Amino acid sequence: MTFPVLATLLTGGLAALDAVPVAQTLFSQPLVTASVLGWAWGEWRVALEVGVVLQVLAASTQPVGARTPEDYASGGVTGAGLALALASQQSLAIARDGCALVGVLAGMVTALGGVPLVRWQRRRNEALSRWCEAELRRGHEGALAQSHRAAVVLAFAVGVGYSAVSLGLGFWVLRRWVDFESLRLTHAWSVAEPLWLGLGLAQMLHAFVQRRLSRAALFGAALIATWLALMVGAP
Amino acid sequence: MTSRLRREDLVRMALRSSLLQATWNYERQQGLGWAWALQPALDRLYPGSLERCERLAEHTAFFNTQPTMASLALGAVAGLEERRAAGEGPDTDGMRRVKSALGSALAALGDRLFWFSLRPFAACVGVLLTLSGSRWGGLGLWLCYNLVHQSLRLWGVGWGYREGPEVLGAALRRRLERLTRLVGQLGSALVGVTIAVLLAPGGDSRPVSFQALLAIGLAAGLVVAHRGRPSPTAWALGAGFVSLAAVWFG
Numbered sequence: 001m002t003f004p005v006l007a008t009l010l011t012g013g014l015a016a017l018d019a020v021p022v023a024q025t026l027f028s029q030p031l032v033t034a035s036v037l038g039w040a041w042g043e044w045r046v047a048l049e050v051g052v053v054l055q056v057l058a059a060s061t062q063p064v065g066a067r068t069p070e071d072y073a074s075g076g077v078t079g080a081g082l083a084l085a086l087a088s089q090q091s092l093a094i095a096r097d098g099c100a101l102v103g104v105l106a107g108m109v110t111a112l113g114g115v116p117l118v119r120w121q122r123r124r125n126e127a128l129s130r131w132c133e134a135e136l137r138r139g140h141e142g143a144l145a146q147s148h149r150a151a152v153v154l155a156f157a158v159g160v161g162y163s164a165v166s167l168g169l170g171f172w173v174l175r176r177w178v179d180f181e182s183l184r185l186t187h188a189w190s191v192a193e194p195l196w197l198g199l200g201l202a203q204m205l206h207a208f209v210q211r212r213l214s215r216a217a218l219f220g221a222a223l224i225a226t227w228l229a230l231m232v233g234a235p
Numbered sequence: 236m237t238s239r240l241r242r243e244d245l246v247r248m249a250l251r252s253s254l255l256q257a258t259w260n261y262e263r264q265q266g267l268g269w270a271w272a273l274q275p276a277l278d279r280l281y282p283g284s285l286e287r288c289e290r291l292a293e294h295t296a297f298f299n300t301q302p303t304m305a306s307l308a309l310g311a312v313a314g315l316e317e318r319r320a321a322g323e324g325p326d327t328d329g330m331r332r333v334k335s336a337l338g339s340a341l342a343a344l345g346d347r348l349f350w351f352s353l354r355p356f357a358a359c360v361g362v363l364l365t366l367s368g369s370r371w372g373g374l375g376l377w378l379c380y381n382l383v384h385q386s387l388r389l390w391g392v393g394w395g396y397r398e399g400p401e402v403l404g405a406a407l408r409r410r411l412e413r414l415t416r417l418v419g420q421l422g423s424a425l426v427g428v429t430i431a432v433l434l435a436p437g438g439d440s441r442p443v444s445f446q447a448l449l450a451i452g453l454a455a456g457l458v459v460a461h462r463g464r465p466s467p468t469a470w471a472l473g474a475g476f477v478s479l480a481a482v483w484f485g
Contacts, residue, residue, distance in 0.1 A: 021257040024302055026354070026380045031361045035373030048365050051373065057471050059358035060460075062350045070468045101475070108472045125260035129267045129295060132258075136270075136292040139285055144271050151258040184482055192478035194445050197433060198452015199459065199471050201426055204355045206460035208422035215423040222427030230435045 001088070007040035008081040008167065009160050012074060016159020019073035020063065020118075021152055030054035030076030030107070037077070041084040046096050050080045050103040053193060056200025057108070060207060068122070071114025072107075074159060078166040079107020085171050086178050095178075098185025101192055102174050110166045117162060125151055239317055240276055240396065247275040248309055249392040255302050264299035269309075269334075276313040280320040290316070293327055300338040301345025306388050308337040310395020311402045333400050340403050344411050352418040353383060359425045366432050383414075 015028040026032060034051025038044040058072035083103025087096040128147050135143035178185060209215040255268035270291050277294075281287035300308060312334060318324030325333065361376025369375075395402045430453075434446055452474070459470050 020259060021254070023253040024256070025384065026357065026377055029358065029361075029373075029376060031358070031365065032373040032377050035370065038370070044370055048370070048372070052362050052365050055358055055362055055376075057468060059355045060467050062346075062354075064346050064350055070466065101479075105472070105475050108468055108475070111468055112472070122260050125258045125267075126262045129258055129260055129263050132267055133292050133295045136288045136295065139288050141284065141288055141291065144267070144274060144291065147267060148254055148257050148271055152254070155257075188479045188482040190445070191448060191481060192475050194433075194448035195452040195455075195474045195478060196471055198449045198454075199456040199467065199474060201430060202453045202456020203460050203467050204359060205423070205426045205453075206457060207351055207355050208419050208426060210419065212419075215420060218420055219423040219427040222424035223431050224427075226428045226431035227435060230431060230438045231440075233438060 001085075004037075004041045004084070004088075005167075008037055008077060008084075009164050011036050011040075012077040012081075012163025013156040013160035015073040015077050016155050016162070017152065019071070021155045028073035028076070030058050030072055030079065033073075033076045034080040037080045037084055041088065043084055043087055043096075046083050046087045046100050046103070047080050049097070049100040049193075050083045050107065051076070053100075053104050053196045053200070054079050054107050056197055056204065058111075059200065060203030068115050068118050070111040071118055071162075072111045074114045074162050074166065075107040075109075075111030077163050078110040078170065079103045081163070081167050082106045082170045082174070085167065086175065089175065089179070090182065092182070094186055095182035097189040098178055098182045101185050101189040102170075102178055104192070104196065106166065106170045106174070110162075113166075114162060117158060121151075121154060121158060124154070239320070240279055240313060244275045244279050245310065245313070245392045245396055246389075248272055248313065249306060249389045251275065252302075252306050252309055252388060252392070255305050263295065263297045265302070265305070266295045266298045269298045269305070270294040272305075272309055273313060273316070276316055280316055293330070296331065298334055298338055300342040301349055303349055303384050303387050304341035304345035304391070305338075306391025307395040307402045308334065308341055310392040311337060311398065311400050312395075313392070314396050314399050337400065337403070344403070344408065344415075348411055348415045348418070349384065352415050352422065353380060356418050356422040356425065359422060359429060363425060363429045363432065366429065366436065368437075 011033050015033050018025055019028040031051040034047045038047030041047065054072065054076050058076065061069040061072060063069050080103060083099045086099040086102060090096055090099065128150060132143045132147040205219060209219065251272040255265050255272055258267040259265060273294055274291065277287050277290050281290060315324045315330060315333060357376045357380035360379045361372040364375045365372030398404070433449060434441055459467055
């Protein structure tokens with residue numbers, strides 16, 4: 001279990017970097033990190049179940065202006081990582097859906113809990129930028145590189161640390177509950193999954209349609225045409 | 236005026252723009268990252284260390300825009316710095332005004348294209364691939380977004396440098412707006428396809444309970460989308476706990 005856990009923590013650090021400080025390639029999106037963790041743990045089904053739900057919810061959180069959005073980079077890694085760690089303890093395949101439910105809930109709590117941490121890093125960077133400007137005015141050109149190195153190292157360390165604490169705490173608190181209540185949790189997953197997917201997809205639809213009738217018509221036509229094609233095309 | 240900046244300077248600026256938000260903060264937002272990305276151009280233009288440091292310090296002031304679109308502004312400002320180094324360009328105040336105007340205009344277009352259209356569109360592509368049984372949904376999402384994001388980041392500096400502060404002219408603005416509109420239309424259709432695949436994956440209808448709960452989620456989501464608070468995540472968390480309670484006590 002050492003490799004998957006280390007891979008999960010490393011993914012947490014890399015996702016924290018990608019989310020805002022470095023490149024913003026969307027590596028930090030829950031579906032991408034869940035795919036990486038699915039490969040690392042050798043369990044794709046649970047990883048992708050958690051990844052899809054967290055992804056539709058994360059797609060509508062926008063990092064626009066000075067707003068601090070929910071930290072779905074850490075949330076995605078913690079959610080999928082915790083679900084996979086719990087699922088690895090289950091012998092029955094049916095009980096793994098319960099792990100997915102716990103993973104998604106933990107992912108959302110981690111995403112909400114990460115907001116103050118991101119704000120703290122941003123406030124810390126204020127002091128760093130003031131220091132950097134003063135050093136530049138003194139002729140110390142290397143201050144720019146030093147500031148960037150410090151900010152990147154801090155973001156990576158916070159990402160790894162936060163993922164480690166969330167995962168460890170989640171596993172320690174929830175393991176026994178999942179062991180004893182796996183069937184109920186699996187049943188709850190069958191209720192919560194469609195609700196979550198509906199909530200997330202509606203947010204996406206709202207973002208695309210923007211009260212334009214033509215786009216709403218396009219959505220309806222695509223839905224009906226695909227549904228008919230699936231039903232008629234099925235044997 | 237002959238060009239003093241070389242191709243490799245522009246490439247280095249484009250690569251460094253990946254760290255534009257590394258030191259993001261509430262006071263100067265992308266200011267420090269902006270100076271870091273512009274440094275290769277200033278290294279070339281100002282051989283004297285003291286003058287270069289002074290210019291770099293000036294550029295650490297407040298700046299904010301959509302991070303991908305910042306490449307265009309970087310190129311344009313590098314061109315202005317080149318003129319300034321030759322004694323022709325704007326002074327410090329003029330430079331600040333150009334940066335501010337470019338930053339706002341690029342953010343207005345970039346936020347709509349990247350954050351409100353392309354990002355949810357890429358997410359939808361990834362989710363649809365995964366729901367269709369593929370393991371490559373995550374990769375699909377990543378590629379779909381980066382095809383546009385990395386192309387603009389890498390080539391944007393060159394465009395900005397060639398076009399100058401008029402980089403966001405009518406032609407480019409029209410092209411970006413057309414792309415935003417296209418992504419919005421394709422995204423609307425893609426959400427429809429995704430919901431159909433959820434209702435009947437592979438042609439097998441899901442149980443009525445699943446379909447009803449999906450419809451409830453969609454209706455609730457459309458209501459929630461019009462409200463700023465609580466956030467959609469808080470609503471989703473609430474829906475999760477309600478599901479748990481329904482199973483436990485139902």
